[in-house]
Amino acid sequence: MLEGGVEKTSSPWRNIWSELVKNKAAMVGLSIIVILILIALFGKYLMPYDPNTGVLAESLQKPSSAHIFGTDEQGRDIFSRIIDGTKISLRVGITAVAIALTAGIIFGSFAGYYGGKIDMYIMRLMDIILAFPSLLLAIAFMSALGKGIDKAIIAISIVTIPEYARIVRGSILSVKENEYVQAAKAIGNNDMGIIFKHILPNVMSPIIVRATLGISTAILETSALGFLGLGIQPPQAEWGSMLGAGRGYFYNAPHIVLFPGIAITITVLAFNLFGDGLRDALDPKLRK
Numbered sequence: 001m002l003e004g005g006v007e008k009t010s011s012p013w014r015n016i017w018s019e020l021v022k023n024k025a026a027m028v029g030l031s032i033i034v035i036l037i038l039i040a041l042f043g044k045y046l047m048p049y050d051p052n053t054g055v056l057a058e059s060l061q062k063p064s065s066a067h068i069f070g071t072d073e074q075g076r077d078i079f080s081r082i083i084d085g086t087k088i089s090l091r092v093g094i095t096a097v098a099i100a101l102t103a104g105i106i107f108g109s110f111a112g113y114y115g116g117k118i119d120m121y122i123m124r125l126m127d128i129i130l131a132f133p134s135l136l137l138a139i140a141f142m143s144a145l146g147k148g149i150d151k152a153i154i155a156i157s158i159v160t161i162p163e164y165a166r167i168v169r170g171s172i173l174s175v176k177e178n179e180y181v182q183a184a185k186a187i188g189n190n191d192m193g194i195i196f197k198h199i200l201p202n203v204m205s206p207i208i209v210r211a212t213l214g215i216s217t218a219i220l221e222t223s224a225l226g227f228l229g230l231g232i233q234p235p236q237a238e239w240g241s242m243l244g245a246g247r248g249y250f251y252n253a254p255h256i257v258l259f260p261g262i263a264i265t266i267t268v269l270a271f272n273l274f275g276d277g278l279r280d281a282l283d284p285k286l287r288k
Contacts (some may be wrong), residue, residue: 019281026277032270040087049077051084052235060253070255072246078256081237082263088238089267092153093218099157101211104164109195111165112172123169126162134159134217135224142230152231156218167210171203205282212278216271223264239264 020026039046049067054075061071069078111122129137141155175181176199184198225231226240234241239260246256
């Protein structure tokens with residue numbers, strides 16, 4: 001397209017956005033994610049009650065106009081606790097993925113670029129971590145580190161590092177012999193400059209997609225740890241710990257586990273929908 005005699009080209013990011021907008025499921029997921037982020041940031045203005053303070057005389061109340069999601073076994077407002085728990089789940093999910101992604105990029109870059117013994121040692125370590133189910137390994141780390149939100153972030157990030165390292169390594173192996181990499185070497189760029197300035201920017205698509213989907217996995221693992229009593233500790237509101245505390249009241253007060261379960265489901269589904277749409281938008285082979 002010519003505008004004023006100058007050819008106007010659209011940016012790659014604009015093309016990706018236009019493809020993403022066409023995917024209704026991805027836009028639904030993105031809309032939910034934006035709402036969740038807003039709730040995490042401004043939830044304290046939406047909570048009708050203190051999420052950590054309850055009235056025992058009002059325990060196990062069913063949903064009503066006073067408590068739209070009912071109350072838990074300690075008389076705390078479930079709606080307020082779910083809102084308060086949003087920031088915890090997003091914080092753990094995003095922070096754990098950020099740490100794992102950073103470490104995975106470093107390990108995977110060195111393994112893929114240098115090869116040889118460096119590749120062997122790094123990838124064997126990754127294989128050892130992958131040999132254990134991620135949740136089981138996270139439980140082991142939590143048992144060693146102790147309970148708490150920071151410990152949960154560390155445990156979840158460690159067990160997910162191999163996923164990103166393998167993706168980065170494979171992506172670098174597929175492009176490191178390309179002409180632009182050889183040209184960067186020929187003009188005197190050092191290895192770190194070649195890896196982080198020339199190679200990684202060209203292989204970020206699968207990494208971004210996996211990180212987006214990884215947030216949902218991290219949130220699920222956070223909830224699982226909380227359900228088992230190893231994650232975020234009371235009185236902090238966390239959806240998994242709410243499920244764990246309420247499972248004993250399932251038959252006479254099912255709302256205690258119903259609403260936290262719905263919150264987990266919607267959040268995980270939103271990130272999965274957005275991640276799938278982002279994958280389609282970033283990969284030209286998948287575009288219709």
